[in-house]
Amino acid sequence: MATYVYLGPSLPRDQAERILPAEYLDPIAMGDLYTLVRTRARRGDRVAIVDGFFEQVPAVWHKEILYAIEQGIAVYGASSMGALRAAELHGFGMRGLGRVFEAYRDLVIEDDDEVAVAHATQEEGYRSLSTAMVSLRFGLDGLRQAGRISAEQHDRLCAYAKSQHYNVRSWADTYAYALGLGLGEDVLAALRDVAAEPDAKAQDAVALLRHLAALEDGADEPREPGFVLEQTGLWRDLTQSQEARVASESLQAALSSAPIDAEVVEHARAASPLRDALLREALLMKIARESRAAAPPGAQDLKAAVFRIAAKNGLRSSEDLRAWRAQQGLSDADWLALLQMDARVQQLSLQAMAGVDAYLLAALKANGRYADAVANVAAIRQRYGETWLKQLSAEDFGIGYPDLQRWYEHRYGPMLPDPETHAQALGFQGLSGFVTHVLGEYLLAQGIEEGAAASGEPMH
Template sequence: MNVCVFTGPTLAAEAARAELDDAVYLPPVAHGDVYRVARRRPAMIGIVDGFFERVPAVWHKEILWALSEGIHVFGSASMGALRAAELEAFGMEGVGAIFEAYRDGELEDDDEVAVAHGPAETGYRAGSEAMVNIRATLAAAVRAEVLTEATRSALEEIAKARFYPERNYADLLRQAAACGLATSELEAFRAWLPAGAVDRKRADAVAMLRRMRRRLETEPAPKRVDFTFEPTVFWEDVTLGAGVLDGDDEGSGGATTLERLLDELRLIGEPYRRERDGALLRALALEAAQRRGLVASDADAAEAADRFRHTLGVQEAGAFERWLADNHLDHPRFDELMREQVVIDAVRLALERTTLRGLADQLRLADRYRELAARAGAKARELEARGLPEPALDDAGSTREELLAWHFGRVGLPAAADFAGYARSLGYADGSALVRALARDFVYRQAGGESPLPSDRLADLARKLVDDLGRRAQEGAPEAPSGRRG
């Protein structure tokens, strides 16, 4: 996507390609569209047409951002001419007579370039005539000696007084006749019109595309501007609402923006609050990592990726590629996420004691404290009464493999190849600490009359665990040695 052009009723995409074939042609620009496209880093953006009435118009600040990011931005004919006249001093390039008229103050009203048009299915076909085109056509009729200057002036006044969707030559001639203008001139003008009508907007749009094509042939360096882009609260709102997550920046109308994604999450209630809080903690951890100068090594990032893919069950290449596509990610962004996860884990470890001190209060706020505290107390009392405050594997009557198989079966996860890493992710010092906790829980459940699993079933699960780990080892995944605790 080296060049992107927003066009519509002024110049259909098919006609535009005859002037600049190597471009992506998008619908009329609206609020947020330039930002979305600029995020893909095209060399150039051209703006011809834009929405302005039923949806918010393209914002000046998103054009300034694109310029500050080194993108050449051109405007002409319609919305592009308006924005170029306003932003020429900041580096936007205007092309054509309409742009010059706005820039020089000869034109001021936005309705000079506005037209009614059809939907996308019609190619945004114009349903009215732009005032700038009417002015140019009337001036040409005077030069051709079809109209007198007085009649031209009167026709301009009649056209300007009409609401922009109602401007067309047939209506203009009816209104002029009703106002008593000379019938002979009006009939001469009517006969002259088909061939004599001037489409100033189209001509300017074509001129812009030709300039962009010539500029591309020179392989221009990134745009340089002499201003510093200043983000604001309003700019943050634009980027939040306009940021595309699925890469669909080409005007299909079905792009997944963050705001649309948030709507779906908000509508299911509690998960929004939970995931929002998780995102907050992630952002705070990344800030803390930056302050501490933490950077993930390639090896650590690769290890984090292996653990993540194992947790999701997408170790196989095809399954992983499908997961990336489903989550609108590419490999570089996934690698970035894993590097972020490494430094977040480092911050979590550094702040472990502080975090754990606050965990009881977090459980109270989540209304989970009473349930877990009651179970912890009951477990401690039962094991003390049995003289087994810290049961060993022998007390549980199970092997380490059986205990692990029981645990992973209970939590509904595949057996972790990197068991020590899995244990650390749960806040245990090592795998042995988790095994001891599992032994306490297993014995407690047995003491309470609960049969975790029949012994033959445990043996089956343990064999399956060993087989799975062996298979993963052959596939290249790291295996936790079964003959060693931790």
């Protein structure tokens, strides 16, 4: 049985790990739980949601949680996003715990911003940079019940804190407001005392982790869900949008399960003859996987990916491809993941191609190819005129387009999946401009200077 915990600013991770051994994940966002269930979490596992993203990216969907419950996974919530979702879904089997959950469940609080805080980056452990309204509310209520502040003072301080944006709420700000109101030292001392205590969200997070740590094996036996998950259009859109990520993480999990692979990766970093090209391709794959801009690859995208991978590896038949897949240890799921990743990289490359010209010039210079490129263009212009881009035609030189295509593919590799798509992938608006540049290079390479009768068929 595995336990997964989505944790962020509510509790420092090192403190959480001392309470409950588990796999700790970043604050949850849309698609995270669906992907976890599709790739790693299994029936009988446990998922605890403490923190989640609110504004930076879309929040975790209710249906993702219902999907996990339907698959026999026990889903808990407390403290922050977990408390909010548990209050909304406790009737469907999500298990809530703590004062924040109870306050949402009982409609004592309703707004999402009650648990929202500003926080630092992942590298800084998502530490809180503000204090949640619910923590201020519970702390002030505790002071009121203890008789350390009056009901009027409680209401006034609560109303002030609620009027502030969540990213500036804090005990220090509340204290400064109380000081400005001229409240007495006894009230100010009470505020200082409560500010020094663990806040409500931290207390609930600790309570949830201790609860999970105390559970005996079998205490979370899967329960039959009391609902049927509807396959709505929005749900299908969400699942489809996550398929590339699911495939990628499935491949990553499969690779990481082989003990030798860690050594293979380190060896490739250090000593592979293709090291630099491999690192660049891996970087593109990482960017493609993390991008939320690309749409899920379609059937034609995957077909083009097959052609690209086959051509890159010199595979000329289906038999060659099957043998190569077996050699590389690619199962059907791994192969699909690889195709989806390649298609996604291609898609993002096409999206970015419009603004790449300046960088291509820089790349030419960085690789010592700029002078050669200038010399080639100058030679073509000298031989065929400065308007060669508008005037050169294969027919005028008696060159058939199939012959021109064969020459190009022998020299530069195949035009996949077809010449027009290949030209667009290189940044050309259409086939015409691409063909003219190929023809110019061909004529220059062949030393052809005079036109001849037209022959051949159009490139297709």
